[in-house]
Amino acid sequence: MKPTHIEHIGIAVKSLEEAIPYYEKVLGLECYNIEEVADQKVKTAFFRVGQTKIELLESTDPEGTIAKFIEKKGEGVHHIAFAVDNVEGALADCEAAGVRLIDKAPRGGAEGLSIAFLHPKSTMGVLTEFCEDKNKK
Ligand code: ZN
Secondary structure, three states, X not given: XXXXXXXXXXXXXXXXXXXXXHHHHHOXXXXXXXXXXXXXXXXXXXXXXXXXXXXXXXXXXXXXHHHHHHHHHOOEEEEEEEEOOOHHHHHHHHHHOOOOEOOOOOEEOHHHOEEEEEOHHHOOOOOEEEEEOHHHO
C-alpha cells in the first residue's frame, strides 16, 4: 500500500451554517458540495485546497459519532483520509500489521467514494480513513 495523497481532512463542527462562512469568507475557499450521509448520521460540506479537501462534519443525530466526539473533545480535527488505489488491499495490509480496523470491508462514503476507517487506538490517536475513488477508474 502507498497512499497517493491526503484525500481530505475531516473536521467536526457544531453547525455547518456557522462554520462555512469562516472557510469561505476568511480563507477564501469555496464550498462546492453539501451532502448528507444518512448511514453515518452526518451532513458534510466540502472545500478543495489543491489536491486535498476539507470535509466539515455536522451531526444529524445527538447519538451520532460526530455528536459524541464534540461532546467529549469539542469541535476540531476528527480524522485524516488517505487516498489509496485499493481500500480492500490497504485494509488487508493493516490487518496483517496488527492494526485494529473499524471497518473490515469498504463502505460507501460521501462523494461516491469507497471508504474504511482504522481504529485510533492502533494509530497513535489519529482516526484514519482510506478512500478510493472508483469513479476515476
Ligand atoms: Zn472522511
